[in-house]
Amino acid sequence: MSTEKKRNKKKNRTIMRSVILLLLVAAIGYTIYNSVTADEVEVLRVGDAAPDFTLTDLDGETHKLSDYKGQGVFLNFWGTWCEPCIKEMPAMASQYDVYEDQGVQILAVNIAQSNFEVETFARQYGLDFPIVIDRDKSVMTAYNIRPLPTTMLVNPQGEIQRIVTGEMTEQDIAGFMEEIKPE
Amino acid sequence: MDKLICKCGHENPPGTVLCESCGRPLNEQEQNKKLADMRYEGTARRSQTYNKSIIDKIWNFFSSVKVGVGIIIVLLIAAALGTILPQKQYVPATTDAAIEAYYTDIYGSVGTVYHALGFHDLYNSFWFIGLVGMLAISLIIASLDRFVPLYKSLKNQRVLRHSSFMRKQRILAEGPGDADTLKKAEEKLTDLKYKVSTDKNGLLAEKGRFSRWGPYVNHIGLIIFLFGVMLRMMPGFYVDETLWIREGETRAIPDAPGYVLESKGFTLETYTGEGEEEKFGEAIDRVGTVAKNYQTDVVLYKIPEGALPGDTADMEMVEEHAIRVNQPFKFDGYALYQMDFQQDELKTMSFALQNKETGESRGDLTIDLVNPETNYELEDGSVVELLGYYPDFSGFENGEPQTATPLPKNPGFLVKMTTPDTPDGETSFITIQNTVEPLGDNDYKLAFQGVETRDASGLTVRKDRTLPILGLGGLIFMIGVAQGMYFNHRRFWIQQQADGSILLAGHTNKNWFGLKKDLDQVTDHASLPAYRDQQEDMEAQEKREGEQLT
Numbered sequence: 139m140s141t142e143k144k145r146n147k148k149k150n151r152t153i154m155r156s157v158i159l160l161l162l163v164a165a166i167g168y169t170i171y172n173s174v175t176a177d178e179v180e181v182l183r184v185g186d187a188a189p190d191f192t193l194t195d196l197d198g199e200t201h202k203l204s205d206y207k208g209q210g211v212f213l214n215f216w217g218t219w220c221e222p223c224i225k226e227m228p229a230m231a232s233q234y235d236v237y238e239d240q241g242v243q244i245l246a247v248n249i250a251q252s253n254f255e256v257e258t259f260a261r262q263y264g265l266d267f268p269i270v271i272d273r274d275k276s277v278m279t280a281y282n283i284r285p286l287p288t289t290m291l292v293n294p295q296g297e298i299q300r301i302v303t304g305e306m307t308e309q310d311i312a313g314f315m316e317e318i319k320p321e
Numbered sequence: 322m323d324k325l326i327c328k329c330g331h332e333n334p335p336g337t338v339l340c341e342s343c344g345r346p347l348n349e350q351e352q353n354k355k356l357a358d359m360r361y362e363g364t365a366r367r368s369q370t371y372n373k374s375i376i377d378k379i380w381n382f383f384s385s386v387k388v389g390v391g392i393i394i395v396l397l398i399a400a401a402l403g404t405i406l407p408q409k410q411y412v413p414a415t416t417d418a419a420i421e422a423y424y425t426d427i428y429g430s431v432g433t434v435y436h437a438l439g440f441h442d443l444y445n446s447f448w449f450i451g452l453v454g455m456l457a458i459s460l461i462i463a464s465l466d467r468f469v470p471l472y473k474s475l476k477n478q479r480v481l482r483h484s485s486f487m488r489k490q491r492i493l494a495e496g497p498g499d500a501d502t503l504k505k506a507e508e509k510l511t512d513l514k515y516k517v518s519t520d521k522n523g524l525l526a527e528k529g530r531f532s533r534w535g536p537y538v539n540h541i542g543l544i545i546f547l548f549g550v551m552l553r554m555m556p557g558f559y560v561d562e563t564l565w566i567r568e569g570e571t572r573a574i575p576d577a578p579g580y581v582l583e584s585k586g587f588t589l590e591t592y593t594g595e596g597e598e599e600k601f602g603e604a605i606d607r608v609g610t611v612a613k614n615y616q617t618d619v620v621l622y623k624i625p626e627g628a629l630p631g632d633t634a635d636m637e638m639v640e641e642h643a644i645r646v647n648q649p650f651k652f653d654g655y656a657l658y659q660m661d662f663q664q665d666e667l668k669t670m671s672f673a674l675q676n677k678e679t680g681e682s683r684g685d686l687t688i689d690l691v692n693p694e695t696n697y698e699l700e701d702g703s704v705v706e707l708l709g710y711y712p713d714f715s716g717f718e719n720g721e722p723q724t725a726t727p728l729p730k731n732p733g734f735l736v737k738m739t740t741p742d743t744p745d746g747e748t749s750f751i752t753i754q755n756t757v758e759p760l761g762d763n764d765y766k767l768a769f770q771g772v773e774t775r776d777a778s779g780l781t782v783r784k785d786r787t788l789p790i791l792g793l794g795g796l797i798f799m800i801g802v803a804q805g806m807y808f809n810h811r812r813f814w815i816q817q818q819a820d821g822s823i824l825l826a827g828h829t830n831k832n833w834f835g836l837k838k839d840l841d842q843v844t845d846h847a848s849l850p851a852y853r854d855q856q857e858d859m860e861a862q863e864k865r866e867g868e869q870l871t
Binding site for chain 2: 148151152155156158159162163165166169170172173174189190191192193202217218219221249250251252253254255258270272273274275276277278279280285
């Protein structure tokens, strides 16, 4: 066998072996990535398009997420039994006053509670942003919400900018709203 | 490394043990052996051949069977350690932080380490998946490295082999032969379904070569199986969720986009011990109640194509179904199983508005604990107004009543009662067995009358698109096992020398008894010289030597 042929064979072998190893390592890497990130939010990740939905608020008005394209949407999932949810509500209300005119919308999604409970709560805390009720938990399921509160920050392009689980301070809320404010 | 050039002139790749062409042993070690090592036909395992670049080194590492077995042992030990403390799904905690705290609280520092290393969720820990992946790499590379040279070698094998090769085979016969010996042997071997090829003064008879591929087919099955398991981690392939649904509730089915389920009711039937069931009477007397049926009656709805989550106005009913234990409700690749239940959760509470002194009632009211109303109008213009509702009252914080969960487990009501006697209204905070009158003594009270309850069903939502892949992997695995176990690769080489004497060698990868039975028939028919089993001879000799020593 000539040396050139030999060299070619060696090159092919290295390429072949590299490709096989690369494919296998990529498959394993992807599996590990999936399993590690699955713990937090199974379906949605930062950068994904926020799933569209329509829900009705306390005044009977329908809110469709895609109607707010071009605005930032502060999507907060909550319930009256969840202490941190209650604590962050007044802060959300006061930041809403600041950022509403700058194109940031709050949608507070209550998880399948009765009109009475949600209305009483809204009145008690003087909340003036739209509160919608997810009666059959379909939006909660679509967003795969586990712990409450969870806040999805949707940017003006309709993509998820940030996922926040747990209580936020008023400072946090202001910072997040700044992030999703349209230019 | 250089090519090995055999005496017959054939160029063999470095690492070859037996010449690919004539079968002569190529190194001293092999030459000194009494029997040839026929594994992989004496070919060079490819990884041993080249060991230069980093890629080659990685390749060689995974090509080693020792490494493969090592990975399996490490996996076994890890899986065993994973059973020492409970896995996270069996721990009474839901959030990540609570789970971590649980291991530390209950098992101390051992628990902390256990959790930190990912043993609490072993099958999802990155290093365990990494190890399984390495096992897959090892399976693929080790198989490729052995299968390719073996396949080439068997495909290109020659009829005529060097006498040194034949004399190193376990089955050997030498002796005089007739002019038609080869012809007769060919006849009989063809009769016995051997594939016979001839060349000059020799023949090669072969049967069941495909049995040599058994281990590789087997490994392909395993790889497909592992691929199926890997797919389970991808979204959309595997769903295993729990859905709690209460009678009368409508709920989106988790991980089944577009599907909504309504519960019509849960039933728990027990054996009565009467009528046809009388024969169970004794058993029922002994153990108390015996469950006969757990059943949830459901209605499945589908949101029309293009409709959004939350848009339930145009839902279409798909099917009504009764879900029983072991009789899941199957639809569109999903299955709903009856797994759990909770009986007698509060649904409504009834009260009578009573004058505390006279006991006179102004009428009854029923509060729907799932969807309470604000005003309840009674007789003579009396009204009970609901000011606050706390389904699972857990105490006061800053004077505000709190609820621990959204479920009506311990309902608390803040009410304002207005009657013709008390036109300004009286405020009362009512919980089960306790009434607080925060604004002074009242004339009226809400006297508890009764409750209605409802049951909750715990359903499991399952979907497994990987089952066909796992099944296919398992099937191929079994085919490989059968192929390697129940079939044998048998070969005979026969040569007639110039002086008419016969040299015969036989080899099989397993079942030497079967090979000898075939050879007995050929020997009979073609009057071949008697054969001997060189390995048995060697063993017998060793035994004799051993006996002499003792």
